Amino acid sequence: MDYRIDNNGGKATVVFTGDITFSENVSFRQLLKDISDQSVEVCNFDLSSVDMVDSAGLGMFLIAREQSETAGWKLTVSGAQGHVASMLKLTKLSDLLDA
Amino acid sequence: MASAVDINTHSTTVQNAKDGGKAVLLQSDGGAAASSHSGRVLDDADLKVGAAAIQLGSAAADPVGLDPSGITLPEVNLPGLDGTNHDVPLDDDGDELMPSDQDAVDRGEEDLVKSFAVSGGSTTTEELTRASLVRWLEMHHVMSRGLTTLDSEITLAAKLVEVSTEDLSGLFHSLVNNAQAQSKSMAEIVHSASLVQLEDEVLSLPEIIEFLEGVFTEGIMNVLQLSQTAMTLVYALDDVVVDVKEVVSQIGEIEKINKQTNLLALNAKIEATRAGDAGLGFGVVADEVRVLSRSINGLAGTLRERVDAVHDGIEKGHEQLQSIASLDLSANLKAKDRIESMMKALISQNFEFKEKLEGSAALSLQLQTDMSNMVQKFQFQDKVQQQLDAVRTTMTVLVDVAHDLADETYDSTGLPRIEDDTQVMEEWVNHVIKDCSLGEMRERFVQGMLLKPDKSKLSLTEHVAGLDEDDVEMFDDFSADTTGTASENEFDDDNIELF
Numbered sequence: 001m002d003y004r005i006d007n008n009g010g011k012a013t014v015v016f017t018g019d020i021t022f023s024e025n026v027s028f029r030q031l032l033k034d035i036s037d038q039s040v041e042v043c044n045f046d047l048s049s050v051d052m053v054d055s056a057g058l059g060m061f062l063i064a065r066e067q068s069e070t071a072g073w074k075l076t077v078s079g080a081q082g083h084v085a086s087m088l089k090l091t092k093l094s095d096l097l098d099a
Numbered sequence: 100m101a102s103a104v105d106i107n108t109h110s111t112t113v114q115n116a117k118d119g120g121k122a123v124l125l126q127s128d129g130g131a132a133a134s135s136h137s138g139r140v141l142d143d144a145d146l147k148v149g150a151a152a153i154q155l156g157s158a159a160a161d162p163v164g165l166d167p168s169g170i171t172l173p174e175v176n177l178p179g180l181d182g183t184n185h186d187v188p189l190d191d192d193g194d195e196l197m198p199s200d201q202d203a204v205d206r207g208e209e210d211l212v213k214s215f216a217v218s219g220g221s222t223t224t225e226e227l228t229r230a231s232l233v234r235w236l237e238m239h240h241v242m243s244r245g246l247t248t249l250d251s252e253i254t255l256a257a258k259l260v261e262v263s264t265e266d267l268s269g270l271f272h273s274l275v276n277n278a279q280a281q282s283k284s285m286a287e288i289v290h291s292a293s294l295v296q297l298e299d300e301v302l303s304l305p306e307i308i309e310f311l312e313g314v315f316t317e318g319i320m321n322v323l324q325l326s327q328t329a330m331t332l333v334y335a336l337d338d339v340v341v342d343v344k345e346v347v348s349q350i351g352e353i354e355k356i357n358k359q360t361n362l363l364a365l366n367a368k369i370e371a372t373r374a375g376d377a378g379l380g381f382g383v384v385a386d387e388v389r390v391l392s393r394s395i396n397g398l399a400g401t402l403r404e405r406v407d408a409v410h411d412g413i414e415k416g417h418e419q420l421q422s423i424a425s426l427d428l429s430a431n432l433k434a435k436d437r438i439e440s441m442m443k444a445l446i447s448q449n450f451e452f453k454e455k456l457e458g459s460a461a462l463s464l465q466l467q468t469d470m471s472n473m474v475q476k477f478q479f480q481d482k483v484q485q486q487l488d489a490v491r492t493t494m495t496v497l498v499d500v501a502h503d504l505a506d507e508t509y510d511s512t513g514l515p516r517i518e519d520d521t522q523v524m525e526e527w528v529n530h531v532i533k534d535c536s537l538g539e540m541r542e543r544f545v546q547g548m549l550l551k552p553d554k555s556k557l558s559l560t561e562h563v564a565g566l567d568e569d570d571v572e573m574f575d576d577f578s579a580d581t582t583g584t585a586s587e588n589e590f591d592d593d594n595i596e597l598f
Contacts, residue, residue, distance in 0.1 A: 021425060022330075022333075022421050022424050022425035025330060025333055025334070025424075026337070029334055029337070054425050054426065054427055054428070055322055055323065055325075055326035055424060055425065055426040055427070055428055056326055056329070056330060056421070056424035056425045056426075058323055058326055058327075058428075059323065059325075059326030059327040059328075059329060059330040059331075059424050060330050062323065062324075062326075062327040062330075063327060063330055063331060063334070066327075083429070083432075086432050086436075087428060087432060090319055090428065090431070090432050090435060091319055091320065091323045091428075092316070092320070093323070
């Protein structure tokens with residue numbers, strides 16, 4: 001998994017590429033650290049280039065959501081397709097994350 | 100009885116003293132005839148029977164006013180009297196009303212010729228009239244028997260209609276009851292089609308599907324929650340691992356310092372030995388420092404071992420959490436999609452099933468209504484019975500009138516009574532029944548008209564009684580009857596021949 005953060009005046013967009021699985025937990029934690037290091041009001045996870053997400057990846061999304069609530073910024077997701085969209089729908093994360 | 104016969108070529112007048120001077124006129128050329136009863140005068144009640152007035156012969160006016168209901172008697176012809184008026188009397192439709200086949204006519208003419216020959220070619224008008232009266236009496240005899248037999252046939256037909264109607268009504272009542280039971284079963288099926296009984300609880304299919312979906316979603320959410328917790332633990336353990344690595348590093352620093360200390364103590368010991376007695380005390384201190392250094396080195400080694408064990412434990416926990424957090428939900432996702440599809444198909448199928456059952460129940464209800472209406476239609480039998488009773492009563496009146504007229508004829512002319520078993524009567528009967536194709540009815544007719552009333556009546560009684568025993572085959576073997584020849588069916592063993 002690779003990611004890129006585009007921060008535009010507190011409205012950040014994280015563009016993911018690749019799969020989001022357990023093996024990416026270190027990178028994802030670094031992402032959360034990078035976000036907390038920036039002044040972010042709204043952060044959108046762009047999943048349009050993500051092919052696969054497992055339960056660990058969904059768990060990491062929930063950790064990000066928990067962190068956003070703690071830090072006071074809003075997390076949204078967008079661009080989910082195929083398997084990723086089905087997973088978000090199945091777990092109702094699409095409702096929680098304003099997908 | 101004092102009576103006078105006034106015979107001319109066109110009319111016969113009979114006066115009956117018992118009627119208290121009431122005159123009865125038999126008018127041969129006017130087409131009208133009337134009679135009074137012996138001993139009493141006909142009234143409206145006698146003749147107004149049934150809803151319809153029976154009119155026989157021409158519709159000439161009743162000369163004595165005895166027929167307020169419009170009933171008139173058949174035209175009485177005197178064959179051979181005028182050379183032109185010996186045709187057979189016809190009814191309103193122009194059909195023959197009484198025996199008039201050519202043989203009978205010829206026979207009557209032959210009798211007249213014989214009579215003429217016997218009288219030496221000087222047959223009188225009185226003789227010709229007498230022969231005609233004999234023919235009238237023969238006709239009356241046959242018609243009286245025929246009407247009596249027809250009365251029995253009407254009774255038989257009415258009984259047949261009654262029994263058959265009761266049978267059909269019973270069958271349709273049974274059909275209505277069955278249709279009601281079917282409608283009830285349909286309603287129960289429709290009601291229970293979408294419900295499942297679970298002990299004391301009744302659940303509909305949508306409720307079951309909603310329950311299953313809730314359970315499935317809850318399971319998924321639990322997995323998701325578990326994944327989040329696992330990832331939180333993973334991150335926490337990662338932090339612990341960092342701390343453990345720091346501890347290990349610090350232990351290494353301790354070991355490094357302890358090693359330097361031990362080396363310093365060794366150098367101190369060497370220098371103390373070199374100083375001789377002056378360095379003895381310093382040498383003892385250096386030995387103690389080395390002992391302490393070895394102890395510290397031992398503790399550091401133990402500490403490193405324990406920290407390494409903690410690190411190994413954390414690594415194993417990390418792996419376990421990975422297995423927990425990395426569940427692939429693809430199979431669950433497919434399973435949920437399939438379950439949802441199956442449930443939707445089940446609901447759709449159940450809906451269609453319910454719709455069809457409701458349609459079938461509606462049809463069954465309509466069928467029940469139709470059959471109830473059909474049962475009501477069977478009430479026509481009562482009306483038929485009333486009409487047939489009216490016909491029978493009217494026929495009885497006609498027979499009585501004819502009897503009275505015949506008695507007056509016998510009394511006034513002194514002619515002998517018509518005998519039953521004579522050749523002449525047999526010819527009359529043959530003529531009457533020649534067109535009767537119904538075998539059993541023909542047989543009864545022969546019995547009744549050949550003046551064997553006891554046997555005929557017994558047969559009718561047995562027959563009517565037999566109708567209650569379901570031995571009337573109305574439709575059974577119908578194809579066989581229709582394919583058979585007329586001669587084969589003419590004298591079969593059926594109690595009733597419909598066609």
